[in-house]
Amino acid sequence: MxxxxxxxxxxxxxxxxxxxxxxxxxxxxxxQRAIDGFVRPAYASLHGHAGTLAKAMDALCQAPSQGNLDAAHAGFSATVAAWSSAEIIGFGPIKENNRLERMLYWPDRKSIGLKQVQAALAGKDPTATDPAQLAGKSVAMQGLGALEFVLYGDGAETLVGKDEPYRCAYGAAIAKNIETMAADVDAAWKKPDGFAGLWANPGPDNAxxxxxxxxxxxxxxxxxxxxxxxxxxxxxxxxxxxxxxxxxxxxxxxxxxxxxxxxxxxxxxxxxxxxxxxxxxxxxxxxxxxxxxxxxxxxxxxxxxxxxxxxxxxxxxxxxxxxxxxxxxxxxxxxxxxxxxxxxxxxxxxxxxxxxxxx
Structure with a gap:
């Protein structure tokens, strides 16, 4: 990476x-202007779009249809746009707990991430449908790249039907994981005594x-x-x-x-x-x-x-x-x-x- x-x-x-x-x-x-004028709004926007995406995935799983799949696609694209803006701030809270790599494992030059996602789908790993357990798995299995394959990769057409519920459940877990990370980073940047306070207040006692x-x-x-x-x-x-x-x-x-x-x-x-x-x-x-x-x-x-x-x-x-x-x-x-x-x-x-x- x-x-x-x-x-x-x-x-x-x-x-x-x-x-x-x-x-x-x-x-x-x-x-301080950079933090208030860009960093905080950017990660707040990511949090909001990730929440909408998670809800769209839940709706798709509960009622599979082309309309709900289209809504999930729209939510994914909006989240990609929000992340693409926010990700330029690749330090601070986003670096904690491997969030940067967990949010987007790319480039995947050796297709390691792709193979892991395909293996989860083929084996229907039940732990990958639990957001809490998914967060502890490989970084390549739980971010935007993994969700993109679920929504657009080989076999994605099954999402509009009820015969293959696992794929949607895995996608919903990924979306929830993305939302959780976005929420955590959003909250961390908003803390006046957190990383934002350190960056905006340099001095000899600042580590x-x-x-x-x-x-x-x-x-x-x-x-x-x-x-x-x-x-x-x-x-x-x-x-x-x-x-x-x-x-x-x-x-x-x-x-x-x-x-x-x-x-x-x-x-x-x-x-x-x-x-x-x-x-x-x-x-x-x-x-x-x-x-x-x-x-x-x-x-x-x-x-x-x-x-x-x-x-x-x-x-x-x-x-x-x-x-x-x-x-x-x-x-x-x-x-x-x-x-x-x-x-x-x-x-x-x-x-x-x-x-x-x-x-």
Whole structure:
């Protein structure tokens, strides 16, 4: 699985004030805006959508029908969109108890997760239909990837009938597990004396963030790392340098046709976080065009990703549609240059890092 690693950023105190004290105060303002304006609303939204999804799965199991399956599909897509925005904050409460991997085990390069889900369905493992017991099983069996296979994978057509109740029961347990994790993370971020309090109040007695530099480094790392992840892992994991190198079944959420929705959610989250933090306001007056350019490019990236709909293999087979993916890659590369090089240079940051590591 991928590991998010903070970039090595050396943030001068002069950026946020002339003294360590003023630096911490200014950094606290930036971080508090990020928490209140993006992080808390994003995870609250995920909690709400996950709850709707869990109810839709319960309704499908109680009364199998095409209408209820359509509602479950809609709930799944809405939850994917909410998660794709929130997941850019891949530290803090979401990292506790392996929640990040349990929520989404991806990429599944060796199909380990797929095989475990298929084995549970084939063997009708009764413990996998109990949310409490499922939470203690393999991370690959209990998140969005597992639920996607239940709802869209081979055999999903049985969900509209009553002959194979196990598949729906397993899916309902996954949905409930997702809701529980979302609720726990939502509650954790809302605690004023929890992780949010530590991030927004750096200082010498803070075990995680000793000064404003470290707190803001965490924030800047989100923009740099997530853009790299979206482009180099999520997109280039299936988009080849040339059409013959494309791997449509390596695309995230390819079964549910939510690949574009997910990519859009990632960039939408980055934009919302950047705007909420008002980090661009710390730029010198003659360099604030960068903040507006970042915003515009993120909006364009979101629009491009949202236009990618339907089966990803058909998108890749159509030169015009495939061109949208290449355009999306160019946008993310431009953004990486703007944020990872030019913005950090304006702040006097040194960005030398390897932000993603895979097994």
């Amino acid at each position: 991928l590991k998010r690693v903070l970039p090595v950023l050396l943030l001068p105190l002069a950026l946020f004030g002339a003294s360590p004290a003023s630096a911490s105060v200014k950094a606290s303002d930036v971080i 995680l963030y000793r000064d404003g530099t470290e707190a803001v480094t965490e924030l800047v790392g989100v923009f740099i790392n997530e853009l790299e992840m979206v482009r180099d892992v999520r997109l280039k994991g299936f988009l080849g340098a040339k059409p013959q190198g494309d791997k449509p079944r390596q695309a995230i959420y390819w079964r549910s046709q939510n690949t574009g929705l997910s990519l859009a959610g990632n960039l939408s989250g980055i934009d919302a976080l950047f705007q909420a933090s008002k980090l661009g306001d710390a730029l010198p007056e003659d360099s604030r065009w960068m903040a507006e350019s970042i915003h515009i490019q993120l909006i364009n990236g979101v629009a491009t990703a949202k236009s990618i709909q339907g089966r990803i293999d058909k998108t890749l087979a159509d030169p015009a549609e495939r061109g949208k993916l290449e355009h999306f890659a160019l946008i993310t590369s431009s953004l990486s240059g703007l944020i990872g090089t030019r913005l950090t240079a304006e702040f006097g940051l040194t960005a030398g890092f390897s932000s993603l590591d895979g097994d």
